[in-house]
Amino acid sequence: MIVRSQPVKAIPKEWLKKIRQIELRTVRLVEDLMAGQYHSVFKGRGMDFDEVREYQPGDEVRRIDWNVTARTGIAHIKKYIEEREMTVMMLVDASASAGTGSVSQSKRELAAEIAAVLAFSAIQNNDKVGALLFTDGAEKYIRPGKGRIHVLRLISEVLMYEPASRGTNLTSALQHVNRALSRRAVIFVISDFMDESFERALKITSRKHDVIMVPVVDASERALPDLGWIAFEDAETGEVMEIDTGNPAVRASFLKGAEERIERLRRYFRKTGLDCIEVQTDRPYLKAFMQFFQNRYRRLHP
DSSP states (O other): OOBOOOOOOOOOHHHHHHHHHHHHHHHHHIIIIIHHHHHHHHTTSSEEEEEEEEOOTTSOGGGBOHHHHHHHSSOEEEEEEEOSOOEEEEEEEOSGGGGOOSSSSOHHHHHHHHHHHHHHHHHHTTOEEEEEEESSSEEEEEEEEOSHHHHHHHHHHHHHOOOSOOSOOHHHHHHHHHHHOOSOOEEEEEEOOOOOSOHHHHHHHHHHSEEEEEEEEOGGGTOOOSOSEEEEEOTTTOOEEEEETTOHHHHHHHHHHHHHHHHHHHHHHHHHTOEEOOEETTSOSHHHHHHHHHHHHHHHOO
């Protein structure tokens, strides 16, 4: 199900305040630190074909157009021009588990702030930015656009959108964005990845687009507090189970399972060559972003 447009709702004052706070924090961060980093690793990655011309000494051999060269008997190369703008698309997990959080912000609130950083970086570089909010289906598609008002609308949707479903199906979201975007784009997948069997769809998407994974982790998913018997409800399935958090063996088992799940994701991203920015609700995300930009810059400019 895709919700393309809805009547404009009045935004409650507390949400307006939160959106404004996110804007102030992220705009300052983009202006002070990230705009140059963003430009250095993304601008110029997309190229449009311009024309074919005769080969000249110093031209890159890999740009030789062998069909034209064979037809004319004279070496020709393909000439490209840098695209004037890119499209940045954010796939944001809006499932029930994204609403959980054990510290000052939920995973969804952190996702909104990450989306704001990326969106303001994009429009400052004259790029278009859009979003797809997904659960076990693609639910809310925001067409790529520019400008502050567009970004603020995007942030408010990430924060306030009320999803129709509770589960997570990344495959359906990837399939939808593949259909929606005809040209190569930069795609950030912002999710807790409480899903399985999305590898094939991700592989197909990464062939066409530049895909960056942004796992969002909450402290409660890494370790259990020692609080005795507690009833836990699975946010996506509604299943309830009681756990003795006072038992050291139970806490150790939970910690081991959580670490193994996160490590499996990390290994998969490394194996497939996908860039990853891992963020956590109880830790500043700036360090993770700067590390991502540094690693990507070194790879693109050896």
